[in-house]
Amino acid sequence: MALLEVEDLSVTFARRGQRAVHAVDGVSFSVDAGEVVGLVGESGCGKSVTSLAIMGLLPKQPGLRVGGKAVFDGTDLLQLDDRSRRDIRGRDIAMIFQDPLSSLNPVIPIGLQVTEVLARHRGMKGETAAKEAAALLDRVGIPDPKRRLKEYPHQLSGGMRQRALIAMAVACQPRLLIADEPTTALDVTIQAQILELLKELVRDSGTALLMITHDLGVVAGMVDTVNVLYGGRVVETARRRPLFRQPRHPYTVGLLGSVPRLDAGRGEKLNPIPGSVRDLLPWPDGCAFAPRCARRIDECVGEPPELVHAHDGRSYRCVNPEPLPGMVPAPREEESA
């Protein structure tokens, strides 16, 4: 049984006098213990909202509705009361965020920001907590941890800050770590170090990782299963290799086509997807990607496409998918819906 089973998750923001925005619309995916799962898509496609909804961290506001299920180890996180949620957060599920500087409290030392997790969930205090905090910083590769504990976020470099945040997240050896664009705000060289660190931590401790990213390079480097999101829906799910080799959904094809490649010929142009997500809000009724899609046909407009489960264990949400190589067009007869 999966560690986290997200089923038909939906998040709606309704404003008085305005059409409700379905930021997340029936997202389902699962994360097995020890597995690295990716949620991939452009900004605005619902990745972060999905993760915040699972954590119960969406800013409370009138008109916010969260539906569906997010079952973690047998309990539906969405049904929990505030206190039980706080018990799980930081202990069983931890999260790291995009911008390490703004995600750390600027006016209290790093040490306290680490030990407060230890105090809350592991009952550690004083000297014990300080020792454990130093060990944690050491584990995430921060040199001279004792001194760093006394320092403030502004005294650390960007990479150090993200390491410190990771230390706070893994302080209670959570079973699931959610990383929301953990490398986006960092230099390329630091990005690689942080990804390496995350990989290492996941491998050593058996923590499952839900990696939220727009960066296919990150996906290629570490993710086992990829969920491609578009328009608040999962449009394609596949293991990493088949996804990169033969993407089926035109959006996935577009994403891969817009990444520059070293082995591309000189003068070969990138193929960005035309338009952007924000121009299209709220989503059109049919396939959300249809207005930007190169393979659009008449059936794309009107009803949202059903999820197609292909026989190779992958699934996609498209009525006119990219054909597999060596396959005659119109492959829909061969697949069961």
Add this chain to the structure above:
Amino acid sequence: MFRFIVRRLLQLIPTLFGLSLLLFIWLRRLPGGPETAILGERGTPEMRAAIRRNMGLDEPILVQYGRFVRRMIKLDLGTSTSTKRAVTTEFIERFPGTVELTITAMIIAIGIGIPLGYLAARRRGRFLDHASVGGSLIGICIPVFFLGYVLKAIFSENLHWFPSSGRQDPTLEATRVTNFFVLDGLMTREWDAAADALWHLVLPAIALASIPLAIIVRITRASVLEVLNEDFVRTAEAKGLTEQTVRRRHVLRNAMLPVATSIGLLAGGLLSGAVLTETVFAFSGIGAFVAEAIGQRDYPVLMGFILIIAVVYVLVNLLVDLSYSFIDPRVRVR
């Protein structure tokens, strides 16, 4: 830290010189002088000139200023032209009353303003929020002297809960040590005197606190709302910390930064703003004395008052800057 304090105190010296020179020239440019205040409209030019000569006002202004500075260095502010007593003596008697009033008003404004602004932010869009935002608008709009009279009419003349004027019941014959009546009462263990002085402070302090209270409520509310949206609050929530820890350690402390700044600016203004309140409540602080000195063109008193306000202002803001470095490590002073 020590060097910072010394540097700031040294900065006070040129500030005071510049300010005093400006004031000196300015005050003497005002139409009418002490001789008019003393003689009234009917004084002959000869009598006026005699008084001016007597006070040394006929000499060139720079000579007068030089004499003023020489005295000021010895902390001698001269003699009041209206009461004929040393300005420093007058101030030692009256300034503590104003300071007591200002501090009490500040305690009220901070003690109520910060929690109220915080709660308004937490209950954003609900009744308490609307009530405190609306109420603070009223608080800013109502003139202090009007509020003073209303408070006096309701709470002392109708309900007889508080005394209507003065700093202390004179029949108590309390011992004077520092002229801070509450402090004196505590030091001499005359508890009834301290309590009575405190009782006299309540209404004027409330009147004086109204505007700073309103400003603090609004700044706290806006600041808390801003901090609640910060990423690090979300991080704190993601750690599963209790709501109480998140609020105290992560929200409130960061929200205090703009509030501290505004408190510094307000405190200086309060000292000079006490003039009206003291007049309404016949509170014998420095405010009422200075108001009279303006009419009398009592140059030494006015100079002294403004310089003291300047010193206090600089000191209060030094304290605020120091408190900053305790709240925010990014502005740690060197």
